[in-house]
Amino acid sequence: MPVPYDPELPGYLAMLEMGGGMGGHASDNFPKAQAVKDATMGYFIVQNLPEGKLFLHYHGTYHSNNFEGIMWYLNEYRPGLNIMTIASVEQDDISELEEENEALADYVIVIPSSMTKTH
Numbered sequence: 001m002p003v004p005y006d007p008e009l010p011g012y013l014a015m016l017e018m019g020g021g022m023g024g025h026a027s028d029n030f031p032k033a034q035a036v037k038d039a040t041m042g043y044f045i046v047q048n049l050p051e052g053k054l055f056l057h058y059h060g061t062y063h064s065n066n067f068e069g070i071m072w073y074l075n076e077y078r079p080g081l082n083i084m085t086i087a088s089v090e091q092d093d094i095s096e097l098e099e100e101n102e103a104l105a106d107y108v109i110v111i112p113s114s115m116t117k118t119h
Helices: 010-017 029-048 070-077
Strands: 086-091 107-112
Touching: 010 029, 029 070
Parallel strands: 086 107
Antiparallel strands: none
16 A cells, blocks of 8 residues: 556546446445555566466456456556456347457457356
8 A cells, every 4th residue: 555546547437337237326435445455466466476487367357358457457466467358248240349349458259249148
């Protein structure tokens, strides 16, 4: 603490525009709370990276969409890491990746919108 924070990252700006999932009542603290989660995960990933080995980390796609979130912190804490990301998206038509999903990650898994959800 304190963690570095860039309030201009598009993902954090989008949280404010969407109301932070709080019915339009998000404050500036909502993306900061997300940043603390991202920073914490990034910090512990770097602390536990085995030298010369693959490290696989599972997290919700929003934590690395558009190469932000955790990725931003990994690059802050240890520049030069070889990082690959996977995102999952829902689309009505899965035959072609929609333009808005093209740059989300290195690999994008497209799931049909009609697929049964089991929350």
